[in-house]
Amino acid sequence: MRNKKAVEMHFMIMLIIAVIVFFVLAIMIPNLLRKGGEDTEGFFDFDNDGILNNLDKCACHYGEEDNGGCPSGKDGYNDAEREKCEEDMKKET
Numbered sequence: 224m225r226n227k228k229a230v231e232m233h234f235m236i237m238l239i240i241a242v243i244v245f246f247v248l249a250i251m252i253p254n255l256l257r258k259g260g261e262d263t264e265g266f267f268d269f270d271n272d273g274i275l276n277n278l279d280k281c282a283c284h285y286g287e288e289d290n291g292g293c294p295s296g297k298d299g300y301n302d303a304e305r306e307k308c309e310e311d312m313k314k315e316t
């Protein structure tokens with residue numbers, strides 16, 4: 224009898240962990256997918272510099288990881304450059 228209780232207890236603990244993991248994933252996955260904008264473009268590397276678009280300060284220009292994904296001498300986009308880059312990415316996808 225004691226063994227059966229231990230099995231039931233183990234099952235309940237596993238069930239609770241499974242439910243918690245399910246809810247954490249259900250909350251996290253949509254947030255991760257939204258990071259790059261309204262769609263999933265943040266998970267791609269448009270300029271193939273090894274830095275995903277949502278982490279790349281210069282998502283349309285090949286750059287160094289040390290420089291946030293921007294070519295040397297540049298530390299990000301101004302509003303016009305960012306807009307042009309977003310348009311370029313939309314054209315490609």
Ligand SMILES: [Ca+2]
Pocket residue numbers: 270272274279280281282283284285286291292293
């Ligand atoms: Ca880049």
